[in-house]
Amino acid sequence: MVKLISLLLLFLTPLLTRAAANKKSPNVIVILTDDQGWGDLSINGNKNLQTPNIDLLAKRGARFNSFYVSPVCSPTRAELLTGRYHPRAGVYSTSEGGERMNLGEVTIAEVFKKAGYATAAFGKWHNGMQYPYHPNARGFEEFYGFCSGHWGDYFSPMLEHNGKIVQGKGFIIDDLTDKALAFIQTNQAKPFFLYVPYNTPHSPMQVPTKWWEKFKNKELTMRADKRAGEEDDNFTRAALALCENIDLNVGRIQDKLQKLNLDKETIVVYLHDNGPNSFRWNGGMKGRKGSTDEGGIKSPLLIQWSGKIAPGSQINQIAGAIDLLPTLADLAELKYQLPKPIDGRSLKPLLLKPSQAWPDRLLFAHWAGRVSVRNQRFRLDHEGKLFDINNDPQQLSDVSAQEPEITHRLIKAVEDWKSEVLKGIAADNRPFPVGHANFLYTQLPARDGEPHGAIVRSSIHPNSSFFTGWKSPNDSITWNVDVLTTGNYQVEVYYTCPVKDVGATLRLSLGSNQLKFKINQAHDPPLKGREYDRVERTESYEKDFKPLKAGIIHLEKGLGKLSLRALHIPGSQAIDFRLLMLTKVN
Incomplete structure (x- = not known):
């Protein structure tokens, strides 16, 4: 009997070793949209539009209910790419060089590229234009899109491909998706890391006629919170039309994965870069783009990995854009070392074993000198007011007088964070x-x-x-x-x-x-x-x-x-x- 087992092991060991060697690491696709609010999805309760393909990501995977980004574009991108708060990376503005990540930063693309992944980005970069700030120098082997903060033309515009000026083809989001699908097709046999930073519904509000016809006379049944500001109905309609176009293109990516039998081998991540760029329905939350309040920084985070993440998972622990680098590297089981400490933490335990204990933490949001901080229950706003977000997500009642100890602790945390992280911000002499x-x-x-x-x-x-x-x-x-x-x-x-x-x-x-x-x-x-x-x-x-x-x-x-x-x-x-x-x- 022992001899038989030994013979079987002798026969099976090479096969098992070969199978382990041929095991393909999971692909990763990160889809980031521009100026889309938390409320611009039907899964979050907005009845003014339908986003079935994005909603399906949540149904097939995990949905974070308290996920935070930065108040504006380039800071969120820097935090997603580096796992570090954006001022640490040298990002303090959205233009004229202030959007650039310092050259000492290591990006998520570099981590995956070093692990043997094919890497590409198609869309709005917004973290530096001239090489070595350019995406081709930050870990992305292929880049198609634009490096600026916004683009003024969405129909066959001037774009770039790996630094060379080219002409786009058709509506820009459809074009970017075409390039993403071609990349998936070409790299289906090896692991890939694909970053798709769409540039809508950022203004200008250019909407293809097909989508505008659906929305131009649409009755808006859900409106902006009355204390927020005056809602521009046509702006809302244009934004919603662009969001439905995004949804269609997210569906095209999902369909491609299924057609190539890659859906179980691919982690798909979906999020927004800040709050909505106008006053429109956003769950009644205070603030919009540019604000460090809930409405300016709360984003959906949907993560699908069929067969690994339980369908319909809902995760209530707070998390942020700084967590994506460690989380995705951890899910892919990459071994990596970074030259600088990161601020994020891996969310893998929450995704794969959601019942385990999770220590409380602080998440900071900064823009234009304003800083707010969030723990699992409270948000201290930039004026020092305290809100019990679990029970008051609209930030209607300041409870700092009722919770003096927590208020004092969070005020001190903000002061310490400013002293450490904002030191020298905007003192930029980089040519x-x-x-x-x-x-x-x-x-x-x-x-x-x-x-x-x-x-x-x-x-x-x-x-x-x-x-x-x-x-x-x-x-x-x-x-x-x-x-x-x-x-x-x-x-x-x-x-x-x-x-x-x-x-x-x-x-x-x-x-x-x-x-x-x-x-x-x-x-x-x-x-x-x-x-x-x-x-x-x-x-x-x-x-x-x-x-x-x-x-x-x-x-x-x-x-x-x-x-x-x-x-x-x-x-x-x-x-x-x-x-x-x-x-x-x-």
Whole structure:
């Protein structure tokens, strides 16, 4: 008998070893939406719309009932990517360089890439544009989308693919999903980490006609809380239409996984980046985007892993975006080390063994100097008022007088957190890097430039803006740069210019190196975007800017001020300027 067992073990051991070696680590898909409120899902009780595919993630997996993100876009992205509070990562703004994660940070994509995963991101990055802040330098082997904070055109817009300017195809969310599906198809035989940061329902509220027709006359049965502010019905309708479009595309991803028999091998995560971008129904919670109150930072978190996470699980313990890196790495059983301590904790025990004990914790929310803190029961707001969220989710009754000990403890925790985490925030002297040795392209958009003289932005919002009003040789645009590689660079200027103003001579210079070129060709397209806007926008309208190959400039390694100036303006203005693209050449 012993001999028989020994023979069986001798036969089975190689098979078991081979099976263990061939065991595929789970794929991970993280879907993040932009400016979608907690209340913008039918599973959370909103009867103004239907989101069956997103709701299905919760029914097939786990749903966190007290999950928190940051009040605005780039901070949440930084926390999701690093597991650390956003000020630690150097993120203090949403534009002009303040959205960049410090280069010492390690991202979730780098963790998965090091473990042998294929990695990609399709959508809105918003954590740095110039390499090595670019997503291709932060662990993502493939990137398609845009690196800015918002985009002004959702219909076949100018986008980028791994740093190269390309033309999008169709409505942007459908296009991003097409790229995600192609990535899944290509990488189905090996583990992959896929990040899909959609850029809607962020404004401008451009909605495809198919979706707008459904909502433009829709009666809104659920409204914004009366104490919040005035609701713009058309804005709400546009936002809801965009949310239903997102839902359709989440369904397309789910269908692809099932078609390829990957649904049991794939962890799917769904969340929002902040509260709603307008006053609309949000469960009666106080605050919206930009607020550190519940309504500004509460997000759904849905995690599906068929066969591993019990369907319909509801998790009441508080959690945050900082928890996603440790949680997903833990679920995938990755061994990793990070150079800096993280603020998040793995939620794997709650997902796989929800009945076990879970210690209380504090979650902090920060924006524009305001800080609030949440434990399992209470929230201390940025004014020092205390609310029993379990019994008062609308933050109607300040209970600080009834709970002085807890109030004092949380006030002290906020003071300590500010002292540690906010030290030196916004003291930013980081230049924009140019010409990294590992990357061909450097984009220097109007967003990151500084106008001088009469030149003005096309909007008060720098993201996706352009410069106009360039009427004098005394006017210029500058960028504080750090040239990382000495060499020659092909210069492309994205511009518009009417026929009557053709002929301006421009000079691009850095130190003693310069390039002079002339605008010899008119290009005067109309402003666009209004035809699909369902609400008047505050952001800039767009144009189809023309790339002009201006020539080659030699740049020396080091810090300096890159300047674009018009030496001669024969007409009423030089050009409208959108983007400077520098490409390394031999």
